[in-house]
Amino acid sequence: MKAFADLIDALTLTPSRNGKLRLLVDHFASQPDPERGLALAAITRDLDIKSVKPAMLRELMTDRMDPVLFGYSYDYVGDLAETISLVWPSGSETEGAEASSGPRLSEVVEQLNAANRREGPKLVETWLDQLDSSGRYALLKLVTGSMRIGVSARLAKQALADFGKKDVAEIEELWHGLDVPYEQLFAWLEDRADKPVSAAKAPFRPVMLSTPLEEPDYGIIRAEDYAAEWKWDGIRVQASAEGGVARLYSRTGDDISGAFPDLMDFMTFEGTLDGELLVAKPTAKRSGKPAVAGRNAPRAADIVVGTFSDLQQRLNRKTVSAAMLKSHPVFLRAYDLLVEEGVDLRPLPFAERRERLAAFAARLEPTRFDISPLVAYESFEDLAALRREPPHAVIEGLMLKRWDSAYVPGRPKGPWFKWKQDPHLVDAVLMYAQRGHGKRSSFYSDYTFGVWTGEEDAPELVPVGKAYFGFTDEELKQIDKYVRDNTIERFGPVRSVRAEPGHGLVIEVAFEGLQRSARHKSGVAMRFPRVNRLRWDKPASEADRLETLQAMLD
CATH class of the missing domain: 3.30.470.30 (DNA ligase/mRNA capping enzyme)
Structure with a gap:
């Protein structure tokens, strides 16, 4: 379990694509079967642990920590697995001593697959007592299937191709005919066996892109x-x-x-x-x-x-x-x-x-x-x-x-x-901000923005979209500070930000299309909105009005 935990930690903290590929290739080279195959299946979300669900993990915390305090901790961290891994108190048998490396990944998967929903949480509780915070985090990611570590299934397949010096298209065409833990696949990648014959009918053919x-x-x-x-x-x-x-x-x-x-x-x-x-x-x-x-x-x-x-x-x-x-x-x-x-x-x-x-x-x-x-x-x-x-x-x-x-x-x-088509641009005002996930879990990085409507002498903002990319890391820090300094209400992980004609952060939003929407108060919904630039220089009163977007629809 320690090798898997180290891999998950490293992948989470490594931002570059090439860095993640190197980590995966090194893991495939250093770990034996079936450990590396199970790690691969966890990362590609091909493991389905039915005996443990997120609600059961929250229930475990009620015996270990005050629910209100846990709620505040979860609100701050923004990720269930990371929160539990950080606040989980060690059991009496390991108190004052270094936590063990715990069971092997294959033992965890085998025992959980054989367990029912009453036994599964008890197994997890035992292992949480044995592992350090890094091991707990990897275990909880494994059992919940919530692998938000910046690695897609496609990237994992590319790592396999790099590891075996093969064409990734070959792996993609084989993928749906392979069984976890992929021992035949690794044997071929290491030139110990012939290429597996895909057992899957109607297989996937890698797509051509433009x-x-x-x-x-x-x-x-x-x-x-x-x-x-x-x-x-x-x-x-x-x-x-x-x-x-x-x-x-x-x-x-x-x-x-x-x-x-x-x-x-x-x-x-x-x-x-x-x-x-x-x-x-x-x-x-x-x-x-x-x-x-x-x-x-x-x-x-x-x-x-x-x-x-x-x-x-x-x-x-x-x-x-x-x-x-x-x-x-x-x-x-x-x-x-x-x-x-x-x-x-x-x-x-x-x-x-x-x-x-x-x-x-x-x-x-x-x-x-x-x-x-x-x-x-x-x-x-x-x-x-x-x-x-x-x-x-x-x-x-x-x-x-x-x-x-x-x-x-x-x-x-x-x-x-x-x-x-060229993207459309409008100036909108930041209304709400929410914490992100993974490396952004400590920042307010998801933004809801609105435009003005109503009478000119009594305007009000209506939300028209939400964006969470398009800005640099430095701009993220600036917006995060602005949100913290201008919060007027709190709704769990969401903050309502001061936004009025005389005070507010204007965001130039780029989007690919616009359509009518009965689900939104504004009556419009944006397609692929993103932050194009921050208009620190522009007064909130000069942001666009809803009529501007309605004219685009017409």
Whole structure:
């Protein structure tokens, strides 16, 4: 357990991506099986400890610490595992003595998997008495599955690739057919065995990504070389079906099938589609007309697309009610065909894949699958005009793809570009601040901001968005001090900040889009808001009004 605890501590305190990769590679090299495989599964969130839940851990604290004092401590620290690890009093058997290194990681996982919900918390209590604060923190992160340590599953797979000197795409394609603790995988990475044969049907294929189109490359965009299509504002997914098995993956390879049964029911094809998951308005009338093959833009099914706010109602849900399935049905707008009837099409040029996609999609249920239409243009100036005024509110820009490009995992420069719309800017006033997580848990780093509404002589602020990035570490310290110096009310980890015409912090907010929202008092919701700059120089009274945002909607 000590090696795992040291790894978690180091990853939490290491900000750089390359530094985290080195730590993971060193851990894989120094630890035996199954310890390293279980550590990997914990970091990639592929361990599910069912015998212990966060509420049980809070209950344990009632016998060890005054609940009010614990509440204040949790409020200050902002992370349950970190709070318990710091305040947990040692048991009498270890008082005055150095805490032991505790059990091995494999022993913890084995015993918890064999325990029920009555036995699990007792095991955790015993180990908490044995471990030091670092070990307690790692144990609690393990059992809760809340690995907010700045390491994504994708980064962990890259570390595996670096460790074994392999291509990360190979690991991603194998991943969903591997079993914890990945002993076959490590044997291959260390050249002790052949490459594992993926047992998974309908596996994930690593996605091809685009690079932003910037001015030096404007001149290479010609209609004879690059196809253009709209960039839809949903979530990128991959729909894979093979031998009666169907799976829906996020762009990072996470299996999200369970959250979208209304799409899964219609994945009866044999192949793999790359596309955008979107919500259809329930009043939509579908034409059901098949797409037209060829380089000419195939007509998408007549589906009225909902906003990203509509799609958010379907995201991160373990179960979906019948009412939600009816009011927010999803569909897939296809961009590409990667596999058809067991044949890998990725080496083919985009033009040929597009032809085959049109024919493939024509056989699918038109209320659940359509094709993102190609955009006709003759010159770069035509594209620029289309980008400025897209025909749909759920379009956030253009995608440009070389007709001769193969589907290559990763982000190669040149074959695919994304040309997003320029962000919108408004000046808003800071209203509320909340503590962050991880290394930001001691700072107020999540900010709710608002704009003015009401009569000019009696204005009031209404919230229009929330942002937690876009500022430097030095600016974070400045805002944190401002929040502490100007707090007027407290609501648990949230602070209400003094904000009035004569006094307030103005934040220039950049955002990608705006939509109407009945859930917000202001009636609007921002898409991807971020702090663009701090306007220490600007009086709060000069921040924008709600009418400015409403005009953007109109």
